Amino acid sequence: METLESLIENFSFLESWEDKYQYLIDLGEHLEPLPDNLKTDAFKVAGCQSEVWLVPSCENKKFSFKADSDAIMVKGIISILLIIYDQKDLFEIKNIEVQKIFAKLGLEEHLSPSRRNGMLSMVEKIRFYAAQFEKNV
């Protein structure tokens, strides 16, 4: 799995949007698929233009997520989000400035609140899951 640092470095070499998209697609193609039995309505993220499922898990107060989509570029964005939010605790999840990270990657358009492609819904869902887990512990 790539680290956030290596992602930022890799994206910094890509100048054209075409190259960035190609890299996102490559990331999407390498995203581990979610087993079909987890692609249920319960794990669906509402508000996306494509089908997105997000499954949380928590160990020692550190969260990690698995996710999938039927759109390949969305899978690419998902794989970045999973790297950003991997092995983080609730405090970190709350405070990660994900839009700033996407701006660094040159992908800010994908997390723009005005684009209703639902990528922000995924971030909100991650925060929601983390808060719910914390409450139940």
Place this chain on the structure above:
Amino acid sequence: MFLVDDIRKDFPVFSDLKDGKELVYLDTAASAQKPKCVIDKICEVYTHSYANVHRGTYALADEITKAYEDARQIIADFINAKTSSEIVFTRNATESINLVAASWGVENLKKGDTVLVSEAEHHANLVPWQIVAQKTGAELKIFKIDDNGAFNEEKFDQALTPDVKLVAVTAMSNVLGSVFPIKKITTRAHQIGAKVLIDACQAVVHQKMDVSDIDCDFLAFSGHKLYGPTGIGVLYAKSDILQTMPPYQTGGDMVDTVTYLKTTYAPAPARFEAGTPAAVQAIGLGEAVKYLLQIGFENIKSHEDNLISYFYQKAQKTQGLKIIGTAQDKGGVFAFDFNGIHPQDLAFVLAHENIAIRIGHHCAEPLVKRMGYNSLARASFGLYTSKNDIDAFFKALDKAKRFF
């Protein structure tokens, strides 16, 4: 015929470039761009003629009230209504249909009655009837269309049983582009005593609607798809029906006399326009209609027919492109699948080429599912759409293919 280059000059948005690229706007079925005359009219009213309508006793108030009522007359003439009092201004077609559902529907439908709609309805002409059915105990029935999206006369006739009290149907599908024979539908429905509501949102932009000829009881459309402002819609209803309908919303300007305990209502259309109306938007819509009439609907139609056959020509040469909705009688709306590429993925690439298309379920989720998809991409034309736009679209598809 008109020259599309001249038309494009009427729309200021096309002189804007994004990263040096011209806008290729293929989303007119969602909302149309605005001609300068409409934009100027709105500016002019707000600048020089603005006051509340129907309330003031001074020159400005008279001026805007007259302009508002003139706009109502323009709309009445445009769809050939008998009088302007058959025209209710609403926020949009959605509100127009909700008004009929909540007022006429709740008052007139009961258990044992049926509302008949097609498989091709926009949510706006489906969900209000679901609600009315729940409230009144009436049943909601869906009649099937052909797999290519065409209206199927036989299936409609079968579904048109004596219990049907209302047929609510689109004149043109916003996903498939199929044009429905609304005059025939109306005649058949009237033969069994059912009322007819036409959702003319898409159709009104592409062809001349004549409510006296169609003889429908209700007709709804939005201003923003008709090159007019947002926030203004139209409900046409036959006078004898409209005058018997109870109010939908209550408040100012829709009343006759009010005491603390009891109110009598103004006659229609005022009865259905509670509160300060979107007068400037109505006037803007009137201006948009004048603009379209000046161009001429025969010209608009032949321009669109040219674009449709050009699109089909290009599509035939494009491997992996499947058009969803290929009815013989079709407007300039093309939902499509391209090599199974997810519409969201496609939209990412097209957006970078400054090409605007719509993706998703197009507010017609049951229809998209019925056609076998969860999500579809859609390209739709307006009177400013050029062959260059279509070329750019196909070039971008080709580019997308290299990505996915």
